[in-house]
Amino acid sequence: MKVLGIDTSGYANAIGVVDGNRILADFTFEARKDSLEKIVANIDFALKEANLTLEDIQGFGVGLGPGSWTGIRVGVTVAKILAFSANKPVSGVPTLEVLAYNARNIPGVICPIINAGAGDTVYAAFYRTRDGTVSRTGEYYVGDIQGLSEIIKEPTAFVGAESQSYCRLISQALGSPNIALEAVEGVPRGATVALLAAIRLEHGENDDVLSLAPLYLKESTAKAFVNRYSRSAQAKSQV
Amino acid sequence: MLVLGIETSCDETSSALVADGRLMLSNIIATQLDLHQKYGGVVPEIAARRHTELIGYVIKEALDSAGKILADVEAIAVTAKQGLVGSLLVGVAAAKSLSYSLRIPLIGVHHIEGHIFANLLSNPQIPMPHVCLTVSGGHTMLVYVHDYCQYELLGSTLDDAAGEAFDKIAKFLDLGFPGGPVIDKLATRGNRKAFNFPRPMLRANTLDFSFSGLKTAIINAFKHKIADGEVLPLEDIAASFQEAVVDVLVAKTLRVALQRKASVISVTGGVSANRRLREVFLDICQQEGINVFFPELSLCTDNAAMIAAAGYARLKQGKTDDLNLDVIPNIPLEVQGGS
Numbered sequence: 001m002k003v004l005g006i007d008t009s010g011y012a013n014a015i016g017v018v019d020g021n022r023i024l025a026d027f028t029f030e031a032r033k034d035s036l037e038k039i040v041a042n043i044d045f046a047l048k049e050a051n052l053t054l055e056d057i058q059g060f061g062v063g064l065g066p067g068s069w070t071g072i073r074v075g076v077t078v079a080k081i082l083a084f085s086a087n088k089p090v091s092g093v094p095t096l097e098v099l100a101y102n103a104r105n106i107p108g109v110i111c112p113i114i115n116a117g118a119g120d121t122v123y124a125a126f127y128r129t130r131d132g133t134v135s136r137t138g139e140y141y142v143g144d145i146q147g148l149s150e151i152i153k154e155p156t157a158f159v160g161a162e163s164q165s166y167c168r169l170i171s172q173a174l175g176s177p178n179i180a181l182e183a184v185e186g187v188p189r190g191a192t193v194a195l196l197a198a199i200r201l202e203h204g205e206n207d208d209v210l211s212l213a214p215l216y217l218k219e220s221t222a223k224a225f226v227n228r229y230s231r232s233a234q235a236k237s238q239v
Numbered sequence: 240m241l242v243l244g245i246e247t248s249c250d251e252t253s254s255a256l257v258a259d260g261r262l263m264l265s266n267i268i269a270t271q272l273d274l275h276q277k278y279g280g281v282v283p284e285i286a287a288r289r290h291t292e293l294i295g296y297v298i299k300e301a302l303d304s305a306g307k308i309l310a311d312v313e314a315i316a317v318t319a320k321q322g323l324v325g326s327l328l329v330g331v332a333a334a335k336s337l338s339y340s341l342r343i344p345l346i347g348v349h350h351i352e353g354h355i356f357a358n359l360l361s362n363p364q365i366p367m368p369h370v371c372l373t374v375s376g377g378h379t380m381l382v383y384v385h386d387y388c389q390y391e392l393l394g395s396t397l398d399d400a401a402g403e404a405f406d407k408i409a410k411f412l413d414l415g416f417p418g419g420p421v422i423d424k425l426a427t428r429g430n431r432k433a434f435n436f437p438r439p440m441l442r443a444n445t446l447d448f449s450f451s452g453l454k455t456a457i458i459n460a461f462k463h464k465i466a467d468g469e470v471l472p473l474e475d476i477a478a479s480f481q482e483a484v485v486d487v488l489v490a491k492t493l494r495v496a497l498q499r500k501a502s503v504i505s506v507t508g509g510v511s512a513n514r515r516l517r518e519v520f521l522d523i524c525q526q527e528g529i530n531v532f533f534p535e536l537s538l539c540t541d542n543a544a545m546i547a548a549a550g551y552a553r554l555k556q557g558k559t560d561d562l563n564l565d566v567i568p569n570i571p572l573e574v575q576g577g578s
């Protein structure tokens with residue numbers, strides 16, 4: 001099954017195509033100011049490089065987040081509207097799971113960590129390897145590193161773009177040499193999204209094309225926006 | 240030619256099918272009003288989240304209710320300019336996905352250009368050139384419409400939009416959000432001459448507008464009474480405030496029409512639904528021998544049919560976009576057809 005996977009949770013465009021276990025394309029485009037506006041053009045680029053057209057794609061996968069709220073909205077919208085338009089199934093994959101998959105060969109606990117972009121808040125979760133893939137063992141975590149370190153009781157591999165520094169901070173917080181900690185570098189790859197989506201789709205675990213929504217993990221800070229928001233701010237610089 | 244329009248610039252998620260820029264086959268508008276009411280204004284993050292949830296449904300509904308399928312659609316038009324960036328991005332992402340998947344042209348439309356076309360969609364007999372006042376909660380502009388997609392921006396608000404003044408006064412008087420409909424309704428039972436509120440920049444030799452001072456004058460006049468627990472004459476305040484706004488909007492538009500010897504005025508945007516504004520325009524234009532047109536009520540506020548109609552006009556002039564179409568939250572309406 002040929003599946004196209006995308007992840008824009010970190011503002012970068014991660015785009016991959018797999019056919020079963022085979023990776024046909026796997027591109028990551030650096031995050032730039034206009035990355036989100038380029039996602040569809042970059043999908044076209046990736047498919048062309050893989051000698052494929054959109055008609056060849058049998059299903060779509062998308063990283064649901066958590067991450068940049070704007071980024072996951074664009075990724076989810078593109079994936080579900082492409083699926084709707086092509087009349088193909090879609091499956092959303094939590095970006096934390098996409099990251100955890102990078103450490104699937106490591107025994108023990110896998111803890112992907114994503115910077116939440118607000119102060120020292122992070123998104124995290126705990127996974128274990130199962131049947132060649134990973135499965136989550138508890139609730140999602142949203143909070144600071146100190147709080148995260150308090151729930152770590154076993155040898156753990158941290159995964160993510162900033163896993164080295166998070167691993168160091170948690171190690172300091174724990175102060176205990178008895179728990180082995182390690183850091184695994186990793187960013188969400190499009191091919192990984194496609195692979196994990198393909199597994200879901202092959203098991204009939206399709207998401208509803210129209211209602212698919214991002215995984216924000218945080219309520220919008222609505223009240224904070226109210227005072228900052230003025231509709232006339234746009235009109236002021238009209239002339 | 241069948242154009243599918245998408246509009247997500249603020250707090251309405253909308254999709255529409257329009258044939259040949261004239262015939263509206265569907266115009267689905269999912270309003271988020273209930274989500275924003277308790278905050279007294281549109282909350283951008285809430286709006287963007289809701290657009291993402293609704294976008295697929297409104298597109299499907301626009302097709303279904305028109306009895307069409309995606310394969311019938313020949314171009315996609317989307318609001319790409321002017322609005323909340325997070326909201327615009329959702330509509331544009333959907334539009335690009337459809338354009339790419341269906342291999343049909345993509346047309347980015349300026350939100351204000353959409354409002355100009357809302358009235359053309361309602362009143363196809365509006366000739367070129369004409370004077371257009373487009374006024375809503377987000378903008379207040381006087382535009383000379385030379386021809387399709389050829390505009391001259393004559394004046395615009397320097398601070399609050401006219402509809403925003405309605406919202407802020409309604410909020411001050413604890414009447415809820417949005418302010419336009421409730422003030423319109425209260426004003427019918429009030430005395431328009433009860434209070435002589437300022438008419439900002441009415442006589443100034445400029446076609447720009449300012450509504451912030453009017454708002455402040457009203458707040459200063461009544462805030463102590465509110466603090467003292469006095470019962471305010473809400474109907475009279477609403478009627479007098481509305482009259483001040485209407486006076487300024489009508490006077491400046493009429494001044495342009497006379498200067499340009501225009502025989503037609505188009506009034507569009509959310510505030511063009513205001514009954515007193517329509518009444519005064521009709522009265523004065525009749526005296527002056529000018530034809531004035533307003534969109535049907537469903538096309539006054541933000542909707543995708545107007546975007547599809549504007550997109551069709553742009554497509555006819557070869558003004559299409561590629562998959563790199565930029566989202567620009569804040570940019571003037573292009574003038575004289577320049578791109």
